[in-house]
Amino acid sequence: MTYTSEHPPVPSAEELRARIPGWGADLDPADRPSVPKLRPEDTGAHWDFPERQPETKPRERSIEHAFLTPVFGTSTPLRGLSGRIRRHAYERYSEARAAHWLLLLLGDRVDAWESNARSFATRRPDNPITETGVHAELTYHGLRSRIHDTRADRAHQWMDPIIVAGPWLVAGAIGLGVIRAVLRHGR
Incomplete structure (x- = not known):
C-alpha cells in the first residue's frame, strides 16, 4: 500500500477480520476479561479532579501549561544562581526549544559548583x-x-x-x- 499526500484507504472491519486472524476479538465488551476493571464507578475515587497541593512558594512551570499538576515535588527548591537560570528557562522558553533544556543543564552544572563551594563552609568539606x-x-x-582496548571511554580519557x-x-x-x-x- 503506497502512501500519498491523500489519506490512505482505510479498510473496513470485515476486510480486516478476513485478512488478519483474530482481529477485533475484543470489540465486544462481553468478550473482554478486563471490562469490569475498566468501569469508572469501580475506581473508588471520590473526586473528578484531585485536590490541589498548596503552592507555598512560587514554582517553576512550563509556559505551555495553565497550572501546575495537582501534586508536585518540593524536594529541591530553587536557590541561588542555578535557581535563577532554571526559572529563566521556564519563564522564557517552551519545552520544545533546545534553549529551555540547555539552560536547565547549565542550571544543573551551576548547582554542582554552588554545592562544592558551599561544602567549604562546613566542618567537613568535600x-x-x-x-x-x-x-x-x-x-x-x-x-x-x-x-x-575494550573501554568505551578511551576517546575522551585525556x-x-x-x-x-x-x-x-x-x-x-x-x-x-x-x-x-x-x-x-x-x-
Whole structure:
C-alpha cells in the first residue's frame, strides 16, 4: 500500500477480520476479561479532579501549561544562581526549544559548583581525591584498566583530568590569590 499526500484507504472491519486472524476479538465488551476493571464507578475515587497541593512558594512551570499538576515535588527548591537560570528557562522558553533544556543543564552544572563551594563552609568539606574517583584509580588497578582496548571511554580519557581536577585547581588558585591580596593589604 503506497502512501500519498491523500489519506490512505482505510479498510473496513470485515476486510480486516478476513485478512488478519483474530482481529477485533475484543470489540465486544462481553468478550473482554478486563471490562469490569475498566468501569469508572469501580475506581473508588471520590473526586473528578484531585485536590490541589498548596503552592507555598512560587514554582517553576512550563509556559505551555495553565497550572501546575495537582501534586508536585518540593524536594529541591530553587536557590541561588542555578535557581535563577532554571526559572529563566521556564519563564522564557517552551519545552520544545533546545534553549529551555540547555539552560536547565547549565542550571544543573551551576548547582554542582554552588554545592562544592558551599561544602567549604562546613566542618567537613568535600574531598576531591576520594569523591572524584582519583583514589580508586590509584589503588584498584585503574591505570591498567584504562589502557585496555575494550573501554568505551578511551576517546575522551585525556579530558578526564581536566574536567575533574580543573575546577578544583581554578578554585585553589583563586583562593590563593585572595589570601595573597589580604596579606599584602595587611602589611
